[in-house]
Amino acid sequence: MRAPSCNRLLPxxxxxxxxxASIISSLLMLIVAFMPGIAAAHDVSEEARIRMSEGGYLDxxxxxxxxxxxxxxxxxxxxGVMFFLSRFIDIFKFVTxxxxxxxxxxxxxxxxxxxxxxxxxxxxxAVTVAYKGFENLNGFPRWIGTAAPNLxxxxxxxxxxxxxxxSARLQDLTLASDPDLLAKILLFNVGVEAxxxxxxxxxxxxxxxxxxxxxxxxxxxxxxxxxxxxxxxxLLFQLHGYIHEAGLIHEHAPASEPAADEGWxxxxxxxxxxx
Numbered sequence: 416m417r418a419p420s421c422n423r424l425l426p427x428x429x430x431x432x433x434x435x436a437s438i439i440s441s442l443l444m445l446i447v448a449f450m451p452g453i454a455a456a457h458d459v460s461e462e463a464r465i466r467m468s469e470g471g472y473l474d475x476x477x478x479x480x481x482x483x484x485x486x487x488x489x490x491x492x493x494x495g496v497m498f499f500l501s502r503f504i505d506i507f508k509f510v511t512x513x514x515x516x517x518x519x520x521x522x523x524x525x526x527x528x529x530x531x532x533x534x535x536x537x538x539x540x541a542v543t544v545a546y547k548g549f550e551n552l553n554g555f556p557r558w559i560g561t562a563a564p565n566l567x568x569x570x571x572x573x574x575x576x577x578x579x580x581x582s583a584r585l586q587d588l589t590l591a592s593d594p595d596l597l598a599k600i601l602l603f604n605v606g607v608e609a610x611x612x613x614x615x616x617x618x619x620x621x622x623x624x625x626x627x628x629x630x631x632x633x634x635x636x637x638x639x640x641x642x643x644x645x646x647x648x649x650l651l652f653q654l655h656g657y658i659h660e661a662g663l664i665h666e667h668a669p670a671s672e673p674a675a676d677e678g679w680x681x682x683x684x685x686x687x688x689x690x
Contacts, residue, residue, distance in 0.1 A: 479606025495547030516574020534657035541649035548642025
């Protein structure tokens with residue numbers, strides 16, 4: 416895939432800065448090319464299941480931190496939120512809104528056993544990533560002709576959505592009848608917050624370093640355009656997973672492969688397939 420010319424991204428930049436911008440764009444495209452693998456890495460591992468069923472308090476916290484630090488959709492959204500924040504009070508305000516939001520749904524949805532298909536939840540989370548990139552590029556006034564919704568309110572709402580995603584994963588790791596369910600939820604959430612803080616510290620230093628370079632406007636455009644593109648790619652990936660899981664896509668059996676005990680079947684004498 417060929418990187419777009421930086422003259423398209425920011426016509427006033429040329430020469431060395433254009434070359435740097437092209438390198439950044441190429442790296443971003445390389446990352447996006449591996450997004451299906453990244454999304455798969457967000458699945459619940461068997462090791463995490465064992466840890467949550469047999470481990471102690473530190474194991475529950477570690478699992479929460481691990482889930483946040485491997486939750487690339489959550490991290491991409493936080494990157495978008497952090498991108499233009501420079502004052503500590505603003506960072507604190509928006510991160511607190513996001514934290515309150517995801518803590519509410521993580522705690523109450525898990526304890527009440529409220530869940531939904533994880534592909535659909537992650538699809539909505541992917542939309543939040545694309546939304547933040549779009550909002551960072553002033554997409555609402557520039558392309559829609561309207562002011563953007565209140566960002567603090569949107570971050571809180573998106574926090575609720577992300578928390579529902581965390582809850583769905585946690586419910587894969589715990590049983591509703593577990594007598595220690597509430598303690599596990601709270602300890603898992605503590606781990607999530609620890610992982611989030613660690614990620615935010617790294618993002619904060621990285622963004623601060625980016626702001627010092629003379630082609631910061633190009634970085635800004637490329638990264639936020641990348642958030643839109645990556646969010647939409649993740650959306651398609653999750654919807655594809657949901658369609659497969661729902662059996663809406665049939666996989667036809669190879670002619671040389673026996674179909675007996677692997678779920679292969681046919682309808683009314685039609686070709687062999689499985690859902």
